[in-house]
Amino acid sequence: MASFEVYREFFFEAAHALYDPEAANGGKYRNLHGHSFRVRVTLRGERHPEEQWVIDLGKLGRRLAELREKLDHSFLNDLDGLGKPTLENLCLYIWRDLLPDLPALCEVGIFRDSCFEGCVYRGD
Numbered sequence: 001m002a003s004f005e006v007y008r009e010f011f012f013e014a015a016h017a018l019y020d021p022e023a024a025n026g027g028k029y030r031n032l033h034g035h036s037f038r039v040r041v042t043l044r045g046e047r048h049p050e051e052q053w054v055i056d057l058g059k060l061g062r063r064l065a066e067l068r069e070k071l072d073h074s075f076l077n078d079l080d081g082l083g084k085p086t087l088e089n090l091c092l093y094i095w096r097d098l099l100p101d102l103p104a105l106c107e108v109g110i111f112r113d114s115c116f117e118g119c120v121y122r123g124d
């Protein structure tokens, strides 16, 4: 049976500091600094027989707005459950936040477009 992938994106701005205990001075990223992040959340599945969509993207957008409230203009080091605020851990944090409500979740991507970098996570 064919399946579809649908996605929705959102942006947020946040600050962090990445301390490296192995570097003499705490490393290059130890000081407080900020980034702009673009998040892409992808769901995979078949079309609902009546609605003919995998998920209402409006419904997905409302759930992502809830998540964005926690992330936007936050100090990521203070976010409960995130750990060290790397892109990798942000993917995992977003995955774990959304999965209970969105069982068709198949991928979380987080991108810093201005730095030409990002990270993609496809499941626990």
Ligand SMILES: Nc1nc2c(c(=O)[nH]1)N=C([C@H](O)[C@H](O)COP(=O)(O)OP(=O)(O)OP(=O)(O)O)CN2
Pocket: 018, 028, 029, 033, 085, 086, 087, 088, 115, 117
């Ligand atoms: N695998 C990862 N590597 C790095 C992460 C990360 O989350 N995962 N994060 C950082 C820092 O957040 C850093 O502030 C990123 O900014 P950037 O400008 O990309 O840092 P660079 O050292 O690559 O900058 P250059 O301007 O290219 O020197 C670092 N690494």
Ligand SMILES: [Zn+2]
Pocket: 016, 029, 033, 034, 035
């Ligand atoms: Zn950084």
